[in-house]
Amino acid sequence: MRWLACELHTHTNHSDGKQTLEELTAGARRLGFDCIALTDHNTMSGLKDRERIESETGLTIIPGMEWTTFYGHMVTVGSMSLAAADWRRATPGNIAEGVAEVHRLGGLAGLAHPYRIGNPVCTGCYWEFEIQDWREIDYIEVWSKTFAPIQADNHRAFGLWTELLNAGVRIAATSGRDWHEQTETDDPLSVTYLGLEERSDEPLTVAAAAMAALGAGRASVTIGPLLTMEVRSEAGRAYGIGEAVPAGANGFEARAQILFSVRQGLWELEPQPFRLLITGSAGTIAERTIEPADGDYALPFPPDASRPLWIRAELWGVVRGASVRIAFTNAIYFD
Amino acid sequence: MLIDRMQTLKPEDSRSHIRCPFQLEQSASKMFIHFSYGPKLLDDRQQARELMEECVERYIEPERRSLVLGSMDRYFPLSNLITVSVDDPETYRGACHRHDPEQQLFLGESASSPGLTKGRLPSGLWSVTLSVHSIVTDTCEYRLRIWTEDPTTDQSAFS
Numbered sequence: 001m002r003w004l005a006c007e008l009h010t011h012t013n014h015s016d017g018k019q020t021l022e023e024l025t026a027g028a029r030r031l032g033f034d035c036i037a038l039t040d041h042n043t044m045s046g047l048k049d050r051e052r053i054e055s056e057t058g059l060t061i062i063p064g065m066e067w068t069t070f071y072g073h074m075v076t077v078g079s080m081s082l083a084a085a086d087w088r089r090a091t092p093g094n095i096a097e098g099v100a101e102v103h104r105l106g107g108l109a110g111l112a113h114p115y116r117i118g119n120p121v122c123t124g125c126y127w128e129f130e131i132q133d134w135r136e137i138d139y140i141e142v143w144s145k146t147f148a149p150i151q152a153d154n155h156r157a158f159g160l161w162t163e164l165l166n167a168g169v170r171i172a173a174t175s176g177r178d179w180h181e182q183t184e185t186d187d188p189l190s191v192t193y194l195g196l197e198e199r200s201d202e203p204l205t206v207a208a209a210a211m212a213a214l215g216a217g218r219a220s221v222t223i224g225p226l227l228t229m230e231v232r233s234e235a236g237r238a239y240g241i242g243e244a245v246p247a248g249a250n251g252f253e254a255r256a257q258i259l260f261s262v263r264q265g266l267w268e269l270e271p272q273p274f275r276l277l278i279t280g281s282a283g284t285i286a287e288r289t290i291e292p293a294d295g296d297y298a299l300p301f302p303p304d305a306s307r308p309l310w311i312r313a314e315l316w317g318v319v320r321g322a323s324v325r326i327a328f329t330n331a332i333y334f335d
Numbered sequence: 336m337l338i339d340r341m342q343t344l345k346p347e348d349s350r351s352h353i354r355c356p357f358q359l360e361q362s363a364s365k366m367f368i369h370f371s372y373g374p375k376l377l378d379d380r381q382q383a384r385e386l387m388e389e390c391v392e393r394y395i396e397p398e399r400r401s402l403v404l405g406s407m408d409r410y411f412p413l414s415n416l417i418t419v420s421v422d423d424p425e426t427y428r429g430a431c432h433r434h435d436p437e438q439q440l441f442l443g444e445s446a447s448s449p450g451l452t453k454g455r456l457p458s459g460l461w462s463v464t465l466s467v468h469s470i471v472t473d474t475c476e477y478r479l480r481i482w483t484e485d486p487t488t489d490q491s492a493f494s
Contacts, residue, residue: 014449016433041432042420043450068418068432070350070468083427088352088420088464117394117403119349120386121410123468126394152399 001218001240003193003226004210005263006035009066009075009112009141009176014046018181021046025057027182031189032263035060035210037077039112039176041068044083060206066112067098072127073113074098075141075176078211079106095129099136108215110139113178114160115153134169139214143175143221146187149324158325165310165331166281172217172242172330188223188267188319195219195228195241217242222315222327224267225292226259229278229313229329244333253300254278256313260292269326272317280311280331307334338463338481344372344417346470353465355479359424363456363483364444368463370419371437372477376412383413386471415475416468421451424459428452430466456483 010024011017019027021038028036038061040046050061064077067087074095076082085101102109111127118126131137142157143149161173175190195218196209204212213219218241220227231239234251245252256276273289278299285308286299310331317326337357359366377383387407395403419438420430431438431450440448447453463481 042430
């Protein structure tokens with residue numbers, strides 16, 4: 001599995017960004033990203049030089065558009081045709097039609113910063129669309145802006161994601177800086193890593209493989225080290241992030257892998273014993289402290305643990321005086 | 336001139352789209368859209384505070400409301416926001432989602448203003464949509480003008 005460092009929510013001067021796509025991609029490169037999604041508000045005209053800029057920078061640019069409506073912002077990614085879905089038809093009750101249209105056009109749809117303060121401060125920024133069936137939504141941007149783990153609106157979004165997982169909905173979670181301009185910041189920056197499958201039978205472009213990963217929930221979000229996980233059953237089978245452990249498989253252990261060596265020099269955490277935990281619908285089922293070095297950790301499920309609906313791995317530590325979730329994986333599900 | 340319209344909007348027009356269709360009799364080489372609105376900002380602090388109280392009640396969880404209200408000045412001045420999007424007779428031609436209260440936009444075969452898609456300008460029924468995201472002032476007046484540069488007469492619209 002190759003883990004692609006992605007920034008999934010960006011803007012240029014084609015909407016209200018103060019940067020060209022060249023400036024954005026150069027900035028993303030300097031920060032160690034492999035891939036960005038360009039999600040300008042209600043337009044895709046900023047992608048006209050996409051291929052040239054991709055080949056010049058080596059950065060993958062996923063086409064996207066942020067539906068910037070009166071009742072919520074919805075990030076749509078993964079197809080050059082997404083502008084054909086009419087964001088202006090969105091009403092509080094009909095977002096499912098918009099999502100279906102995005103899917104028909106080959107894209108994925110996610111809630112952008114669902115709890116950011118809305119009108120008149122940030123028009124349409126708070127998600128007010130009614131969702132009848134959450135399974136139609138592909139992902140939730142649970143971490144928005146910089147130093148995301150401490151933001152109150154992100155706590156609510158993270159809580160919404162967890163609630164949905166507990167209700168049996170299989171839905172991905174991402175970060176997105178909502179990056180509008182090249183400004184220097186000391187704040188920790190989030191990265192969404194997407195797990196690209198190695199496929200020799202039907203090679204995909206990097207952008208397509210990244211979208212397949214997001215659609216399958218093969219994602220891990222962090223302000224530093226890359227945290228991944230798999231579940232091994234008694235029978236020796238391994239199940240990765242986004243996958244479902246079939247009914248009948250028993251006797252589990254979680255294997256977490258942490259890479260502090262990713263994007264070296266581009267982020268910093270105070271050295272400390274970090275807390276690694278496996279948590280899910282049945283609460284925290286395994287926990288240990290780890291040193292800030294690359295490592296693999298076996299975390300057996302306690303023998304009396306009831307079978308969860310889902311689990312994820314989380315890494316906790318102190319950042320700028322606050323105890324925060326530094327990284328979290330997307331879920332592994334249990335049928 | 337294909338369109339020259341002015342209208343006064345009120346806060347109750349927030350969250351509505353104003354569709355402005357027009358017929359382009361023959362294909363053109365360049366189309367100009369000038370859009371302006373004002374006032375942009377709500378200068379009345381008392382009015383702004385009242386709007387913020389409603390906003391906080393609606394969007395902030397109860398335990399954080401007093402904190403947000405205590406620092407609401409960072410959101411001031413509140414502003415009106417109206418954005419432009421364009422449809423040609425066949426397809427969506429993009430949007431200019433930005434805060435400038437005056438926008439001089441164009442569409443052309445080989446280039447367009449950022450936000451709009453370049454390409455041919457076919458004859459038929461076009462439409463410019465004004466999306467009224469938010470009006471916070473008692474009234475807000477806009478003016479929308481649209482015209483084309485005729486390929487045969489070559490008169491510069493900006494001169």
